[in-house]
Amino acid sequence: MGKIKIGIVGCGKISERASLPNLVNYQDKCEVVCLCDIIKDKADALAQKFSLKGVDILTDWRQLAARKDIDAVFVNTPNYLHEEIAVGAMNNKKHVLVEKPIAISVAAADNMVEAAKKNKVFIMVEQTQxxxxxxxxxxxxxxxxxxxxxxxxxxxxxxxxxxxxxxxxxxxxxxxxxxxxxxxxxxxxxxxxxxxxxxxxxxxxxxxxxxxxxxxxxxxxxxxxxxxxxxxxxxxxxxxxxxxxxxxxxxxxxxxxxxxxxxxxxxxxxxxxxxxxxxxxxxxxxxxxxxxxxxxNGWENAVHYFIDCITKGEEPFVSGEEGRETIxxxxxxxxxxxxxxxxxxx
Ligand SMILES: NC(=O)c1ccc[n+]([C@@H]2O[C@H](COP(=O)([O-])OP(=O)(O)OC[C@H]3O[C@@H](n4cnc5c(N)ncnc54)[C@H](O)[C@@H]3O)[C@@H](O)[C@H]2O)c1
Structure with a gap:
């Protein structure tokens, strides 16, 4: 398998401090293809800060999820959006790394676990501790x-x-x-x-x-x-x-x-x-x-582990089920x- 192609939804603090530094330092294994934020300036600012030349900037996560050139989506938005975006990405056959907490209700977590099973993709919850x-x-x-x-x-x-x-x-x-x-x-x-x-x-x-x-x-x-x-x-x-x-x-x-x-x-x-x-x-x-x-550190290990899981086709051990037990x-x-x-x- 070639480099894992990544799209990130939500270009706030966790993208700046955890996701992007640890994707950029893993460039032989993965590539950031697309950044999405409802505030375009925030996506632009991160593209510039991490010198992501050629990265596409979007403001609608649905367009990102639908792209054929993306293998996995990082869901880095406020908590209440995790379910909708993760399920939408998985329904487009993308693997998902969703920030903790998996979701803000057990019912939402159920839907996410179900979507992963139905679409035969991985969902990992970023329980970085x-x-x-x-x-x-x-x-x-x-x-x-x-x-x-x-x-x-x-x-x-x-x-x-x-x-x-x-x-x-x-x-x-x-x-x-x-x-x-x-x-x-x-x-x-x-x-x-x-x-x-x-x-x-x-x-x-x-x-x-x-x-x-x-x-x-x-x-x-x-x-x-x-x-x-x-x-x-x-x-x-x-x-x-x-x-x-x-x-x-x-x-x-x-x-x-x-x-x-x-x-x-x-x-x-x-x-x-x-x-x-x-x-x-x-x-x-x-x-x-x-x-x-x-x-x-925890952030680096989690991001690299997720990329490695997709490369090897192995389900991450911090699965949707694990995130659901915690919530x-x-x-x-x-x-x-x-x-x-x-x-x-x-
Ligand atoms: N694992 C950790 O250690 C850790 C640490 C901090 C935060 N987090 C988690 O990361 C997630 C994001 O937190 P943050 O601190 O980066 O928040 P933030 O507010 O800094 O960033 C969130 C971004 O999402 C964008 N956004 C909002 N709605 C959107 C939409 N519909 N489509 C696209 N983008 C949208 C916002 O404009 C903002 O830029 C949260 O779930 C939080 O719990 C995890």
């Missing part, structure tokens, strides 16, 4: 079994809010009908997905307390969510738009030891476990190890916050 080298190293530790069965798993993600990402203009992030919600939908979706990925079991029940504590905004800025997994594992995650500076933390506690990861902190990853054969008081004899962390957790958490009850997830 899974691709961070620290989290990839952590996943290897969990899969190696040195910690034994994980009984408790916890995660936290926080930053100062989308106004700092979007140069002082939070725009659609604070409009519920466009975003689907506040910090829960924006970054809760990252940590819920990461915790699910680490545990590799279905979340079956959720209890949440979600609120707006500091910002004068119509959506949530802080949340704490309790999780039950299908095998009984106890879990929890927190997300916050009032945390300075940015951090992503996880804690996994197993039969034989524990692991902590920290992005934004001092020690990116630390694994503490009993060496085989040790039969002494584990409070004093466990060994700490720092696994090797590969180079790169189910978020939707159940909102429901729990409203009702004050544990909510079951089918």
């Amino acid at each position: 899974r691709f961070d080298p620290v989290h990839q190293a952590a996943k290897k530790v969990l899969e190696s079994g040195v910690l034994g069965r994980i009984h408790n798993i916890r995660g936290r993600i926080g930053h100062a809010g989308p106004e700092y990402w979007s140069e002082g203009k939070p725009g659609w992030y604070y409009e519920k009908e466009k975003s689907g919600g506040g910090c829960m939908v924006d970054i809760g979706v990252h940590i819920a997905d990461l915790v699910r990925y680490f545990k590799a079991k279905k979340v079956t029940e959720v209890f949440a307390t979600i609120g707006t504590l500091e910002k004068k905004i119509p959506v949530d800025d802080n949340a704490t969510v309790l999780l039950k997994f299908e095998d009984g594992t106890k879990g929890e995650f927190e997300c916050s738009w009032t945390t300075r500076p940015y951090e992503v933390l996880t804690y996994c506690y197993g039969e034989k030891g524990k692991m902590t990861t920290s992005i934004g902190g001092n020690q990116p990853i630390l694994v503490t476990y009993a060496k085989a054969g040790a039969n002494q008081d584990p409070n004093h004899t466990l060994k700490g190890e720092i696994p090797e962390i590969a180079a790169g 189910k957790v978020i939707a159940a958490a909102y429901e729990s916050n409203k009702t004050g009850k544990w909510i079951q997830i089918k």
